[in-house]
Amino acid sequence: MVTTSTPALLLAFALAAQGGTLTPLEWGSGPHTVDALRPVVYTAHRGGALEVPENSMSGLVAALERGTAQVLDVDTRILRDGTLVAMHDATLDRTTTSKGRVRDLTAADWRKVRLRPDPELKGSWRPERPPTIAEVLDRFGGRVVLMLEAKDPDSLETLARMLRGRGLVRSVLVNSNRPAVTERAHELGLIAQLWRSAKQMRHDEPKKWRRFVDVLDVDHKARNGDLVRAVRSGIPRIWAHTVNTPRQRDRVLRLGCNGVITNTPGLMWRTPVREPARG
Structure with a gap:
């Protein structure tokens, strides 16, 4: 069960917005793990897209250096030769200067791909090669908690071997929309996260997943009752996605969620939580 009260959550976020108790932990003698996360968590969705x-x-480095999130989210895809790479879509078309299916590429092909930064982003961002997951783990593993969404379920065993080999099993959340994939992640000894859409949540029974779900990632657009049912499921961490405005954040906190997954971690961090008016 989520044991932190809603007033406590609101106070924690209010302090965070003022540079208080949610300042990310400094790198110490051991890796930063999920167990060491604060009671209330900000996750930078795709780095804060x-x-x-x-x-x-470059986006992940900036997100880490800004210190506005305790978890960095990265999507994972698998190439034809088994290499795991950081990419949300099944194709290259939307975010790169190339076209075609990600899965048709080899590692050699991947080195030729260049990301196309959104021109509406603030700042100067240059085209760059999208990283492999090995590069992400080697750069950030243990320095910050990572959330890796396994877009291709058949990549799970490879991902598990990579985490074990680097001693990062307790520092990485492995996410999926499919309960069966999340259960398999749990069986592999990984920290398992399940995300669900508002439509799915209308019929979900989250209590059924308590045995193998460490984090339930719920759609902030879900009905109040569906969110509350998730909060009362007994799953210890209930985080809401994809929260991009302070108003959306404040609502899910009031309903009992203890984390937000956001494309705007800087905005969230700067904006204090508004407690509901007392009548």
């Missing part, structure tokens, strides 16, 4: 180029090394 309305503030930095999504799933890019």
Whole structure:
């Protein structure tokens, strides 16, 4: 069960917006793990995709250095030769200067791909090669908690081997929309995260997943009752996605969520939580 009260959550976020208790932990003698996360968490979705180029090394570096999120989210895809790479879509068309299916490429092909930064992003962002997941793990593993969404379920065993080999099992959340994939991640000894859409949540029974779900990632657009049912499911962490405005954040906190996944971590961090007016 989520045991932190809603007033406590609101106070924690209010302090965070003023540079208080949610300042990310400094790198110490050991890796930063999920177990060490604060009771209330900000996750930078794809690195914070309305503030930095999504799933890019430069964007992830900027998100880490800004210190506005305790978790960095990265999407994972698998190439034809088994290489895992950072990419949300199944094709290259939307975010790169290339076209075609990600899965048709080899590692050699991947080195030729260049990201196309959204021109509406603030700042100067140059085209760059999208990273492999090995590069993400080697650059950020243990320095910050990572959330890796396994877009291709058949990549799960490879991802598990990579995490074990680097000693990062407790520092990485492995996310999926499919309960069966999340259960398999749990069986592999990984920290398992399940995300659900507002439509799915209308019929979900989250209590059924308590055995294998460590984080339930719920759609902020879901009905109040569906969100509350998730909060009361017994799953310890209930984080809401994809929250991009302070008003959306304040609502899910009031309903009992203890984390937000956001494309705008900087905006969230700067904006204090508004407690509901007392009648």
